[in-house]
Amino acid sequence: MQTLEEIVKALKEYDGDEVRIMEVCGTHTAAISENGIPAMLSPKIKLISGPGCPVCVTVTAVIDKLVELSMREDTIVLTFGDLIRVKGTDKSLADAKADGAHVRMVYSPMESIKLAEEDPAHTYVFAAIGFETTTPVYAMLLEQADKKNLKNLKLLTSLKTMPEVIRWVVKNGGGIDGFIAPGHVAAVTGSGIFEELSKELGIPFVVSGFEGAQLLMTIYALVSMKGKTGMKNLYKDVVTYEGNLKAKEAVEKFFEPSDSSWRGMGTIPGSGMTLKKEYLQFDAGSIGLDTDNMPAGCQCANVLVGKLRPYECPLFGKVCTPDNAHGACMVSTEGSCYNYFVSGRK
Numbered sequence: 001m002q003t004l005e006e007i008v009k010a011l012k013e014y015d016g017d018e019v020r021i022m023e024v025c026g027t028h029t030a031a032i033s034e035n036g037i038p039a040m041l042s043p044k045i046k047l048i049s050g051p052g053c054p055v056c057v058t059v060t061a062v063i064d065k066l067v068e069l070s071m072r073e074d075t076i077v078l079t080f081g082d083l084i085r086v087k088g089t090d091k092s093l094a095d096a097k098a099d100g101a102h103v104r105m106v107y108s109p110m111e112s113i114k115l116a117e118e119d120p121a122h123t124y125v126f127a128a129i130g131f132e133t134t135t136p137v138y139a140m141l142l143e144q145a146d147k148k149n150l151k152n153l154k155l156l157t158s159l160k161t162m163p164e165v166i167r168w169v170v171k172n173g174g175g176i177d178g179f180i181a182p183g184h185v186a187a188v189t190g191s192g193i194f195e196e197l198s199k200e201l202g203i204p205f206v207v208s209g210f211e212g213a214q215l216l217m218t219i220y221a222l223v224s225m226k227g228k229t230g231m232k233n234l235y236k237d238v239v240t241y242e243g244n245l246k247a248k249e250a251v252e253k254f255f256e257p258s259d260s261s262w263r264g265m266g267t268i269p270g271s272g273m274t275l276k277k278e279y280l281q282f283d284a285g286s287i288g289l290d291t292d293n294m295p296a297g298c299q300c301a302n303v304l305v306g307k308l309r310p311y312e313c314p315l316f317g318k319v320c321t322p323d324n325a326h327g328a329c330m331v332s333t334e335g336s337c338y339n340y341f342v343s344g345r346k
């Protein structure tokens with residue numbers, strides 16, 4: 001087994017065929033930039049950011065619906081993360097809040113239970129976006145709300161799952177030689193689904209942690225596996241083959257697979273989760289939110305599927321910066337444009 005020094009040297013001096021590796025997790029995108037990994041690689045190893053930032057892939061129809069709900073007298077929209085700053089067709093939730101709409105930031109979805117209990121005169125709507133990692137938290141929230149028979153707590157869901165969007169990217173993005181499988185998602189789903197995807201797509205997957213050394217070992221493994229089928233789990237402290245069975249059970253109780261709309265990709269069959277029929281009393285109007293009116297000139301759609309590097313967008317660093325984000329990929333700290341901008345990544 002190679003030492004880390006040997007791996008670093010091999011990655012810097014690699015002179016074989018070009019290898020295009022996609023990370024499909026926003027936290028990996030951020031970790032790759034923070035650790036300066038692109039500068040440690042041979043120019044023949046290309047890292048490409050994929051559609052794993054939940055804020056970035058949420059279509060404008062979802063933001064528009066949240067804005068509309070927040071302007072109702074009897075409704076308060078709760079959100080966490082950067083979603084508040086992402087523009088819908090006309091405005092973001094932050095703009096709506098500045099106009100007097102009812103929008104509140106929370107640090108955990110579970111806070112919404114207390115808020116709803118203490119204020120029965122208002123309906124609280126949680127902006128439930130995310131991937132397999134976050135959906136179990138929403139299931140826990142619903143478990144509590146159901147037990148307490150809370151009628152004034154609802155979710156506006158835009159929940160995504162990884163396998164179908166990975167299939168979509170392989171078919172439509174083109175030219176990916178290997179995937180850094182998302183570590184947090186794999187902790188819930190298990191590494192097994194990536195083994196199945198590898199067999200089906202004929203592309204290697206390596207499940208990775210988030211530290212610089214872990215990412216370098218993952219990239220080294222993927223370079224060695226180019227052209228081969230296979231899955232390696234290099235994040236065994238956290239990820240098992242089967243995943244977190246309790247979390248999966250909790251999700252299955254409340255949610256079922258559904259079609260879902262992705263920024264720049266349209267509706268991908270079976271790529272999301274929605275509330276089951278028997279729990280639709282908790283839904284704030286999530287069905288059919290598929291319109292995607294991106295800001296003029298924003299290339300997020302192409303960036304998210306690896307067709308364009310963030311710095312290839314004509315607005316990057318000029319009209320669009322983290323302080324004055326034009327598109328969702330520059331808003332989120334997990335967004336490709338944000339990370340390329342703050343790290344100077346090429």
Ligand code: SF4
Nearest residue numbers: 299300313320327337
């Ligand atoms: S730089 Fe800004 S405008 Fe361009 S793709 Fe990224 S987020 Fe959109």
